[in-house]
Amino acid sequence: MSPWIFSVPFLSFFNRHPTGGSFIRPNKVNFGVDFLTAVKKRYVLGDGPEEDGKGQNVTIGNKPVETIGFDSIIRKQSRLSNLQEISLRNCTVNCAGDKGGIAKACPNIRKADLSKNLLSSWDEVIAIADQLKHLEFLNLSENLLKFPTGSSSQTRAFSTLKVLVLNRTGITWAEVLQCASGWPVLEELYLESNNISISERPADVLQTVKLLDISCNRLIDENQLFLIAYLPRLEQLILSDIGISSVHFPDAGIGCKTSMFPSLQYLVVNDNQISQWSCINELDKLQSLHALSCVRNPLTEGGKEAQTTRQFIIARIGQLKTLNKCEILPEERRGAELDYRKAFGKEWKRAGGHQSPDKNRPSEDFLAAHPRYQLLCLKYGAPEDGELKTQQPFLLKNQLLTLKIKYPNQPDQKITEKQLPDSMTIQKVKVLLSRLLKVPVSELLLSYESPKMPGREIELENDQQSLQFYSVENGDCLLVRW
Secondary structure (H helix, E strand, O other): OOOOEEEOOHHHHOOOOOOOOEEEOHHHOOOOEEHHHHHHHHHOOOOOOOOOOOOEEEEEOOEEEEEOOHHHHHHHHOOHHHOOEEEOOOOOEEEOOOOOHHHHHOOOOOEEEOOOOOOOEHHHHHHHHOOOOOOOEEEOOOOOOEOOOOOOOOOOOOOOOOEEEOOOOOOOHHHHHHHHOOOOOOOEEEOOOOOOOOOOOOOOOOOOOOEEEOOOOOOOOHHHHHHHOOOOOOOEEEOOOOOOOOOOOOOOOOOOOOOOOOOOOEEEOOOOOOOOHHHHHHHOOOOOOOEEEOOOOOOOOOOOOHHHHHHHHHHHOOOOOEEOOEEOOHHHHHHHHHHHHHHOHHHHHHOOOOOOHHHOOOOHHHHHHOOOHHHHHHHHOOOOHHHHOOOOOOOHHHOEEEEEEEOOOOOOOOOEEEEEEOOOEHHHHHHHHHHHHOOOHHHOEEEEEOOOOOOOOEEOOOOOOEOOOOOOOOOOEEEEEO
16 A cells, blocks of 8 residues: 555645645644544543542641542542633644534533634534533634535524634635624624635624724725724724725714714724824724724834824824823823924914914814814914924023922912923922922922913823923923922
8 A cells, every 4th residue: 555645634724725735644644633532631630540548648837737638629620511711722623523522521611712723614613612502702713614605504503602713714704794693692703814805794793793803814905994884882993914004984074973983992003004194083083982002003103203193193083091002191181282282383373273263264174184173272272372483492591491389288488480491300390399398209299380271280290201291381380289
């Protein structure tokens, strides 16, 4: 007999062509094992002699203790029926095995990781899941699965499934929609790296999905996103590394909210080609967006000042509470919006902006480029001419702020006046005041008032930020308490 066999299924992991294959030695082929065999290999202790009732002496602390029954406890913990979470990653699972065997041996499994195995058919996945009546989480990544063609027969195998991971399985969007009718309560769906293109709108499927990850599918473009824009419960959308350069919501004008993605709270667009601020402006149209991750894009890279970019993103998306996994505190938002308002003040005036509401008519082009600018003028007041003067060359005397210092809780302390660099951190200001007042730094609390905002007091909470960060200006008044 020839020492070679012709193998097609094994090579299907590397070659999807129906007639693809290769000659391979039989002793080099791993044909895999069924689900239950893999579980037993991973989780069942080897059989050993029963306990004879004698104990073993061990030391706990300084006291010798006789133990009886430890082996039976370990054996009890290894019972398959007690398993609720299993990981069979890379365990060469290729099929369900004998009918009913899984349900009898380990019926309580809720989470199963079957990634990187030899499963080649969705029908085999159904045969496994159908015996796990409490299954909530299933990871099938890196199994090159063949999905059913034509109309899909209804199955209740996934009736409790909430999280499904199908990364690098070769699934198409049409196959997703075909199988999705069998996922009635699914909340999270991961489809990374499948060369998917979104070809049709989900109709009566995926309506319960809260998280959708379609990262690393480079065939997806901006227009295809419209097809998933009305999933009613979608709260998190992960679009990393799909190659998009823009996002547009044509149903909403300047300053309006789109009807698309009505529940979307968290959007991830890392590792894309976003290079224009117009894309960030569009994201402000999302009515529920609270968190954004937008790293490694041309707009956020390329040697630009990272802090300035962050401030401009915050200022352009009004409801954002978290950016790149960092919380946006109220004082950071205020500083970002004031800096943005000042940075584009000259452009606003040239476009027809004016401090007088009756004369304030900026052009459509300016409003398209800066949709929130008018709102920021209403919030903080229009920028004064003095704020828009051309910055003088960097000299220390040009960066000094003349500030009054008051002590609201110490009526005997006289109001003083100090010149401080605008780059000085709050921590260094506290150190300076501590020396002058003979008060420990840890007891000092700082805030400030501005004549431009009478009646408002802004706390200087972050010791690592500068006076400039908080938009402290000449003539403002520092309030010092302890």
